[in-house]
Amino acid sequence: MENKGEALISGDFVELIQAVEIFGFYLASIDMRQDSSVHEACVAELLKSAGIHSHYSELSEEEKCQLLLKELEEDPRILSATHVEKSELLEKELAIFKAARKLKDKLGDDVIRQTIISHATSVSDMLELAILLKEVGLVDKERARVQIVPLFETIEDLDHSEETMREYLSLPLAKKWIASRNNYQEIMLGYSDSNKDGGYLSSCWTLYKAQQQLTAIGDEFGVKVTFFHGRGGTVGRGGGPTYEAITSQPLKSIKDRIRLTEQGEVIGNKYGNKDAAYYNLEMLVSAAINRMITQKKSDTNTSNRYEAIMDQVVDRSYDIYRDLVFGNDHFYDYFFESSPIKAISSFNIGSRPAARKTITEIGGLRAIPWVFSWSQSRVMFPGWYGVGSSFKEFIDKNPENIAILRDMYQNWPFFQSLLSNVDMVLSKSNMNIAFEYAKLCEDEEVKAIYETILNEWQVTKEVILAIEGYDELLAENPYLKASLDYRMPYFNILNYIQLELIKRQRRGELSSDQEN
Structure with missing residues (x-):
């Protein structure tokens, strides 16, 4: 401005100066x-x-x-x-x-x-x-x-x-x-x-x-x-x-x-x-x-009852999840063979490496490549596994329990948000394509993990729909459903291309340039 160059710094630059003067480093x-x-x-x-x-x-x-x-x-x-x-x-x-x-x-x-x-x-x-x-x-x-x-x-x-x-x-x-x-x-x-x-x-x-x-x-x-x-x-x-x-x-x-x-x-x-x-x-x-x-007082009796149910169901869900992920000797091999995790680990993206140390167990893997790999293989495992069976066991104990869960869904924002997210994740998964990734596993016992995951996926879908009271997923979000219906065919094609490239890479048919 001292050199009469106001026109050069007007507009966005002046707005930036004003923002710094007003907000400092707050944001x-x-x-x-x-x-x-x-x-x-x-x-x-x-x-x-x-x-x-x-x-x-x-x-x-x-x-x-x-x-x-x-x-x-x-x-x-x-x-x-x-x-x-x-x-x-x-x-x-x-x-x-x-x-x-x-x-x-x-x-x-x-x-x-x-x-x-x-x-x-x-x-x-x-x-x-x-x-x-x-x-x-x-x-x-x-x-x-x-x-x-x-x-x-x-x-x-x-x-x-x-x-x-x-x-x-x-x-x-x-x-x-x-x-x-x-x-x-x-x-x-x-x-x-x-x-x-x-x-x-x-x-x-x-x-x-x-x-x-x-x-x-x-x-x-x-x-x-x-x-x-x-x-x-x-x-x-x-x-x-x-x-x-x-x-x-x-x-x-x-x-x-x-x-x-x-x-x-x-x-x-x-x-x-x-x-x-x-x-x-x-x-x-x-x-x-x-x-x-809106920090309103909740109905203490109702709140306590809801929370007691969640404590019971969550304890079972935790055991179901841990039994497979950390208790099954074949799960580690299944994850590494049926997903693109090895390729993802070599990518020069993100702020941190795929694992805190050399990847020898699931516990050492960072959460980002863990979730990314399951998304790529279309299982979406981290967003739903262990939900279905734990709620099904609760419902099977007493036929009236389904009514309680429906009441929780209608009146408890936390529970409604939780189930809606599971509903959305299930909608984005594709277990047919996931099976194609499972076929990448050479050992039959390792490949059998897919059936365990598929069974839990089916149970989870049935339970979510039963609690929500709908016949199909995303019934409450037709705009997202329409968007996914439009986009998924393109994603599916990319999955099949990726599968073919993984197979070629494992057979040693890709050049170094193609691998990169």
Whole structure:
């Protein structure tokens, strides 16, 4: 503008400047995130090099917390002395936190507000991160310049999240840190890994109960709990219609804030143009406001009865899912032979590798390639397996139970959203094409896994339709049904092309250029 070039910067550029002046980093802040095991390894190295403890990782949880609290509360010293040789891992992690400190000093605290602990399982996981933040001056005895956010991912960790957070919130040090963050405590919930760990039904219900319990804990300690929903684009990763997902959350779980992830694979569809962006943002905001202002008291007796039924059904669903995925010796081979997972693992896409370590078991596989592979083979396994048989067993115990489930579907937003998502996933699956992928398995015992999956698919479809009271899937969503009817023939052709390429690759008939 000093050079009389106003015309060159008018329009979008001026609007960008105005947006930055108004909003700052509010909608553009950066999160830091690292696995709890990395934090533990770094802290163990610091404690050993400082001569405090040589075998930190071997301590009990209680002993770890006592040691860490002593360092945080009583000793202002920095453990990472410059003259001490550090491992590459520790150097890298400290460099990240030092860079964060510089950014916050230069641009303000809002540039980085949270640091997330993946696979958080205990209070020591949060205190270990605090030790590393203390090393660079982002945490002291009185305040925290970034929020320490635990990410509870597995079914077990979600089940124990209430106990973990109760212990953490009881710490005087944690109370000061939270008070310095305007009395907010953010907690991230993992949808993808909990689904892979226990199946769709178990994941949904465990997440629902965890929110109820953590909200109550926050109220008890006078802390405003904000949930950060780590949802993916597909139902198997916590996806589905945004409005229904938010309005079906537990009562009082959304105070005045909500966070959720928008995965890369859906950003283009949701925010690729102004009309789509306005629509999806409107849906998100209206759903959050709806849930915030309609915190009505539910019928306690009805609510307790519904939840007791879900506890019973979910326990059975968890067992059914785990028996196949982790209990069947042939399942690992079936998954790797009947899906394009090996090709997907070699793709140079996404932010992380297909597995945390070498893939030797299902548990080591990341959730994204897990869900992606089942989608490619048209089974959509993570979005429905274990749902049908668990509900069927409940119905078979008493003929009147179907009426109870129908009542739950009509009157409970959570249950309605859950079944609607299963309905949608079943509609997108194609078990005939899935059988063609199953034929890729050479061993007959491995191939027989398909029959187990097919039987559960059929039972799930029958149960869903019986509860919903319809004769066909997607009866409540004719627009989506029409869209799928139009698109599926094209997808089907792509599946058959992929099948042929997989066969040629396994026979060694593809050149290196063709494989790439």
